[in-house]
Amino acid sequence: MTFMKLKFGTAVLLGSLLIGACPALAEAVLHRGNSGEPQTLDPSQTSLEIEAFILKDLYEGLTSYDAAGRIVPGAAESWTVSDDGTVYTFKIHDKANWSDGTPVLAEDFVFSMRRVEDPKTAAGYANILYPIKNAEKVNKGELPVDQLGIKAIDAKTLEITLERPTPFFVELLAHQTALPVNKASFEKNGADFIKPGKLVSNGAFELAEHVQNDHLTAVKNPDYWDAANVKLDKVIFYPSEDQAAAVRRFEAGELQLVYNFSADQIERLRASHGDEVRVTAALSTYFYSFDTRIEPFKDVRVRRALSMAIDRDFLSKEIYSGAQLPAYSLIPLGIATYGEPARPDFADWSQLDREDKAIELMKEAGYGEGGKPLNIEIRYNTNPNHERVAIAVADMWKKTFGANVTLLQNDISAHYAYLKEGGKFNAARAGWTADYADAENFLAINLKKNPVFNYGRYDNPEYDALVEKSYNEKDPAARSKIMHEAEAIVLRDQPIAPMMNFGQLWLVSKKVKGWQDNGSNDHLSKYLSVEE
Template identity: 85%
Template sequence: MYFSKFTLTTVVAASLLLGAAPALAEAVLHRGNSGEPQTLDPSQTSLEIEAFILKDLYEGLTIYDAAGDIVPGAAESWTVSDDGTVYTFKINPKANWSDGSPVTAEDFIFSFRRVEDPKTAAGYSNILYPIKNAEKVNKGEAKLEELGMKALDAKTLEITLERPTPFFLQLLAHQTALPVNKASLEKNGAEFIKPGKLVSNGAFELAEHVQNDHLTAVKNPDYWDAANVKLDKVIFYPTEDQAAAVRRFEAGEIQLVYNFSADQIERLRASYGDQVHVNPALSTYFYSFDTRVEPFNDVRVRRALSMAIDRDFLSREIYKGAQLPAYSLVPLGITNYGKPEEPDFATWTQIDREDKAIELMKEAGYGKDGKQLEIEIRYNTNPNHEAVATAVADMWKTVFGAKVTLSQIDISAHYAYLKEGGKFNVARAGWTADYADAENFMTINMKKNPTFNYGRYDNPEYDALVEKSYTEKDPAARSKLLHEAEAMVLRDQPIAPMMNFGQLWLVSNKVKGWVDNGSNDHLSKYFSVTE
């Protein structure tokens, strides 16, 4: 066959283009996220579903690596004074914002002051309280300029603490400690979190956000480690409908799914094997009682209701062992704390618990021989939470003759209502450690932390024990104080711990770089996808 010079050149060029096509294809990760984020403002964040997105967009001084260990982030290194109260961070000289401007020490000072500024009303401001004067600033008792931070030069940041804080580097990896771009915020106001306006310093930048549909982040070419980021794009989908999320995973539309109905574990494992991940977490699933509302302001009623919950049934029948029965506020696995405390009834049989619960309820004037209990259980939309609420309602009806109703709402609205102080009877909630220290679980029942003390538990003695732990330098003595505090809150039962979480993930075998970890931090910068 005869080819002209032109024809031969054309064929060769076409062959080269076809051969190069796969290399030119975008590397896109499709991530299921179990709800729509309330915010992309680090100062207002509180949920895991927000953290997954925010930590892709922004980068703190420290970050978690794929295995869940603290490693350098925007700070390439740091030193700590001999007394453990002064941290000096060297910010990576290559660290830039997505607009090309450098990330500086002043950026972190501006961002941390903003979190502690009372006008910001940051729900997680307490994360930074170990910094000198942070709590005073947040309460309006000190000026913003008195926050214990200063720039030694453009790329050197010094942070002074109130006291030695062994977990401080973990706090800096929390989404509240992410920096925001001052110029963008001052120019755009509340709109600074919108696509086209959000200036970030993480591995990705915000390209598109369609509420309740998807959020797209694209690779940030100005990120200091961009050369090692293998993804071009990450698309987050608010997959609150867990059954739909699983169907999309099975159809290959989504490659990561966070949280799925536990009754699907056996079926999914049979079909997808090691693509199903169930990993223990430093998390506690609990019901919160509103101590402002009768009869939940009566410790006898709270204890009785907690005793009547058959945690073994919930773990076995609803979660198929993916969550374990729990009676403690603090989960197992915090090495510097040891075995958590338990309430007195933890070792009793379920029959004995129910008998004692009936006695307590009778003392309080409620139950089958007293006033009828009317209880509303609030929970965020989720088939597992619905199954738990239905089961607990049946337990309370059977044991006490209670009239129990269920109320569900989407996750953002559920937690917004609780954080804003809305009144309720019983509300589902959970707590995942922000850092591996028992103190993190204690703070959610302190009066000074109304954002997460949903039931407004008010016990000065409890608060004093936790406060004293902050200044106790001896690890054993500090642990003892926290154990005393936990024993106290378990005696009063403002919350009823029910189970310790397992992290449920579906991870496609096309996703490379996944590592199970207790912190449940999974930055997209560590992933790649294959066809």
């Protein structure tokens, strides 16, 4: 017995010495520069990519993304689909738990998805789940929430019935809107359930601290079903809206990841940091939206003229150094089920020819030289690249039409909150990154029934009817043809002016391991580690 005690004591002493001497056992912390302050941590209210980065660390949906941006099982370890493609049955991980140690149940997803579709919630992205049977009717208040096509078969088995076959449905379930919230915490804390100390999550990390406009800290969730494979102890997100400051912090080693930086810095940064500079093509479109409710922007001739006068090649080359590509289509290249996007008639003209035709259209509408004065305010969210684009476009419109153009910038939260709430404007910068790899995701933002993201309140019954028709078409080729017809209409009417296809701009320290570039721009911290 004495020998055993001495051996144990020696082991403890040696262990203590090893812990103190071994840097590998130090806390593993990832410092992530995010490009703005999240508006919310409530999955039902989210709409921004910078929120998705955080939410997908805190919560886990039925499906998720791997490091390469591919759909993989999430909280559901497996699922089956009925022969007609309308009934999905999910088996939730036996070891899936909330951060308070209680099990993640099928009923948690029933509660969460009903909450999203409940009109009282006013979820901006409720349409993401419209493929679920009765979802749209529930969301419009035409049916009670218990009529949503989702039910718990048993504690760990969930059944979801769809309105119609939806090939991309499992991708929708990886969207942040489909993330589950903890019913007990929500019912106890109400709107405060998203605050540190109250937020109960089921993802690889849990919320430890959130200091508005300074930082948000998430720590490893020991109750996560795959915690053994999570290498980080802590992730700290910094709302780095000041891109120059974020780059300086990266170069000083204070940040290991930075999302978005000024594109005019690409060449300098590549010279200094090599492959730490990552530029990846994305399923994204950068555009200006026109408010079709007010003059002169309700006139299609004015919208087309303004769009024609934008020199997209200049924006791509001179402002983004080729990190974004000129675009004339709403839907980006790269969606396999859609193929080559539609293009407006002026896409193949020279820029000089576009400008000549634009001047004619503007004169027909009664504006420009010899007509009514053309006053335009361009709204954009604070960002050096967006500011340079706005200045360049303003100059193009001044030179082409003699327009009086002013600029108005707001931080990202205020900018999008104003647009989503229906605030009136002239021209507003916006962008759309695919929530799932299907053309419908881009077409839906111009539907009359989608006012949250149809910023300019475009209203064309023919367009709406075609998009609706595509939902019921089961033949892939016929469906693609219908969607191309719809895109052609929106490009003819130009309620938005597509300008560029995004490149994702990241700075990734060589100390970060597990990073993979991907078109979906999903980079969950659970796959990353930091080496000193």
